Amino acid sequence: xxxxxxxxxxxxxxxxxxxxxxxxxxxxxxxxxAALIQDETDYKSVQAAPGVQKVQVALATEEAQIHHDPKIIxxxxxxxxxxxxxxxxxxxxTGEDMSKINLRIDGVRTVNSMRVLENSLQALPGVQxxxxxxxxxxxxxxxxxxxxxxxxxxKVIDSxxxxxxxxxxIYSEGEGGGRxxxxxxxxxxxxxSFLWSLIFTxxxxxxxxVFMYIxxxxxxxxxxxxxxxxxxxxxxxxxxxxxQFIIGRRFYTGSYKxxxxxxxxxxxxxxxxxxxAYFYSVYTVIRAASxxxxxxxxxxxxxxxxxxxxxxxxxLEVLAKGKTLEAIAxxxxxxxETAMLLSLDEEGNMIGEEEIDSRMIxxxxxxxxxxxxxxxxDGFVLWGQSHINESLITGEARPxxxxxxxxxxxxxVNENGVLHIKATKVGxxxxxxxxxxxxxxA
Numbered sequence: 338x339x340x341x342x343x344x345x346x347x348x349x350x351x352x353x354x355x356x357x358x359x360x361x362x363x364x365x366x367x368x369x370x371a372a373l374i375q376d377e378t379d380y381k382s383v384q385a386a387p388g389v390q391k392v393q394v395a396l397a398t399e400e401a402q403i404h405h406d407p408k409i410i411x412x413x414x415x416x417x418x419x420x421x422x423x424x425x426x427x428x429x430x431t432g433e434d435m436s437k438i439n440l441r442i443d444g445v446r447t448v449n450s451m452r453v454l455e456n457s458l459q460a461l462p463g464v465q466x467x468x469x470x471x472x473x474x475x476x477x478x479x480x481x482x483x484x485x486x487x488x489x490x491x492k493v494i495d496s497x498x499x500x501x502x503x504x505x506x507i508y509s510e511g512e513g514g515g516r517x518x519x520x521x522x523x524x525x526x527x528x529x530s531f532l533w534s535l536i537f538t539x540x541x542x543x544x545x546x547v548f549m550y551i552x553x554x555x556x557x558x559x560x561x562x563x564x565x566x567x568x569x570x571x572x573x574x575x576x577x578x579x580x581q582f583i584i585g586r587r588f589y590t591g592s593y594k595x596x597x598x599x600x601x602x603x604x605x606x607x608x609x610x611x612x613x614a615y616f617y618s619v620y621t622v623i624r625a626a627s628x629x630x631x632x633x634x635x636x637x638x639x640x641x642x643x644x645x646x647x648x649x650x651x652x653l654e655v656l657a658k659g660k661t662l663e664a665i666a667x668x669x670x671x672x673x674e675t676a677m678l679l680s681l682d683e684e685g686n687m688i689g690e691e692e693i694d695s696r697m698i699x700x701x702x703x704x705x706x707x708x709x710x711x712x713x714x715d716g717f718v719l720w721g722q723s724h725i726n727e728s729l730i731t732g733e734a735r736p737x738x739x740x741x742x743x744x745x746x747x748x749x750v751n752e753n754g755v756l757h758i759k760a761t762k763v764g765x766x767x768x769x770x771x772x773x774x775x776x777x778x779a
Contacts, residue, residue, distance in 0.1 A: 383418050386410060422598055424591075427519050437479045438487045438696075439508035442494065445474050450503070457497050461485055475508055482764065486699030507696055520659055527652040534584045534648050537576045538641040544569050545638040566626040573637040574622055580641045581615050584648070607647060611640040661776070668773050671729060671748030676713035677705040679757060698763050706745075706756040714747045715762035723754030730768065 383401075384392045388409025393402045403415055412428055419426040445451055451469045454476060458467045463484025468477040478490055487507065494505040548554040548569075558569030582589075588611075591604030614636040621633035673695055680689040681703060690705060695713045698704065704713050712725065724736035727749045736752045739745060745758055748769045764770065 383415065383422065386415070386418055389415070421594060422600070437477060438490070440476045440478065440487070440490060440494070440505045441508045442474050442476060443504040443506070444502040445471070451476070454494055454497055454503065457493050458490060461489060461493060476505075482700060486697070488693065488697045488699060491697070507694055520655070520662060524652070524655050524659065527648060527655055530584055530587075531645065531648040531652050534580050534641070534645040537580045537584075538638075538645045541573050541576045541580075541638045541641045544572055545635075563626045564629045565631050566622060570622050570625065570635055570637075573635060574619070577615065577618075577637040577641040580644050581611060585611065585644045588644075607643070611643050614639040614643070665773050665776055668769065668776065671711070671769060673711040673713050677707070679703040679705050698760050700760055700763055702760045704758050704760055706751045706758060708751055708753050708755065710751055712745050712747050712749045712751060712758070714758070714760040715745065715767045716758040716760045717742060717744045718756055719759050720757040721755050723756050724752040726750040726752055730772070 383389060383403065388406040389403060390406070391404040394400075401419070405415060416426040416428060442451070442454065445454075448471045451471050455467045455469050458464055458476070458478055461480075463481040464478060465481065466479040470476070476494075478487075480486070480490075491505040494503050497503055544558055548558060558567060558572075560568050562568060562571060585607075588604045588607045591602065592608040595602045595605055618635035618637045618640070621631075621635050624631045625633060675692050676695045676698055678691045678693045678698075679687050680691070682688050698714050702714070703719065704716070706712055706723075708723070718739055718741050720741065722738070722740040725739050725745060726736045727733050727746060730746050730749055739756065745756070746768050747762075762768070
């Protein structure tokens with residue numbers, strides 16, 4: 338009998354009389370296999386903070402999604418709360434970014450010009466907030482997608498002023514740019530730390546594990562300096578100290594923050610294990626230097642090599658997580674860069690078409706999909722019939738027939754025939770964005 342594996346990853350709420358073991362047994366009685374996975378991320382203190390409603394952590398991408406009341410606790414306060422638990426925190430996006438767009442303004446010469454554009458945008462229905470950055474010539478607009486969209490903002494900006502010298506475009510910073518730069522910097526930091534650790538640890542390893550079997554070198558390392566203290570012990574002590582306290586400083590910082598909140602994480606285990614080996618070795622060195630007949634063994638190589646191997650593991654881990662982000666970026670690249678927007682009269686007859694940036698698509702827009710082109714947005718077919726290749730999204734190997742009334746998915750490929758579709762889900766509401774969210778949370 339083949340049993341389907343079932344992994345229980347999280348439980349939002351449990352009755353007080355229901356235990357995890359009872360759940361596991363019930364699942365196994367139903368014919369499945371179950372294993373309880375303990376949460377490796379200590380976010381209980383964040384969950385318990387006033388104003389925090391829900392916390393979801395994606396271990397694969399090292400990201401957390403926190404639902405909170407901004408009137409009670411702000412984003413900066415949440416980041417401080419996370420850092421207090423021993424973890425680093427970088428703000429990737431806020432909830433308002435779901436309906437927020439950054440526009441670059443060309444032709445702006447003074448701050449007053451930016452103020453004029455700000456007032457023009459705030460007068461539009463559906464606009465919630467406008468933030469200007471004169472030094473960057475950037476305007477950030479928060480809006481209700483059901484009422485307005487970026488195309489309306491650009492039209493207003495382009496038509497503002499008597500000379501119409503203002504020109505608005507979507508700001509050219511890529512989505513997740515800050516996240517990507519943070520990831521690259523993290524990879525560089527771990528690589529540098531491992532490289533320096535390797536430089537100091539290699540001679541420590543050689544003097545304790547290799548050179549002791551080479552007669553000539555062994556005699557030199559066993560030469561007494563003071564009483565029973567040898568040159569080899571001094572060399573290992575000097576070289577392992579920077580690894581323990583400078584290169585391994587991050588583990589002490591993480592341990593302090595964790596213990597301060599009454600919890601123990603991986604940093605505590607690393608600091609405890611390496612400190613035990615290091616300080617015992619310091620004790621043997623001091624005893625050897627102060628006693629003419631003391632014979633002991635030092636373990637400086639143990640603490641140095643442990644830190645080096647852990648840093649290597651951390652480096653390989655961030656590299657692997659970078660691959661996950663690359664996969665997410667490839668998913669996002671399925672959306673075409675441009676789309677053909679159709680203009681209709683009151684009777685539904687086409688009166689014109691215009692090529693626009695696909696990020697400027699708004700709800701209820703009519704989009705023309707040519708043969709061989711990618712579908713620019715989720716929606717349904719208004720006119721035409723064709724076959725669409727949905728294999729990259731649904732896994733369906735054969736093209737799916739589409740005609741009036743059928744739904745289409747953004748990022749799929751139109752095989753033949755021309756289609757007119759009405760956009761129904763844009764931005765974070767699209768099927769592709771939901772798939773990306775699932776990959777991030779996996």
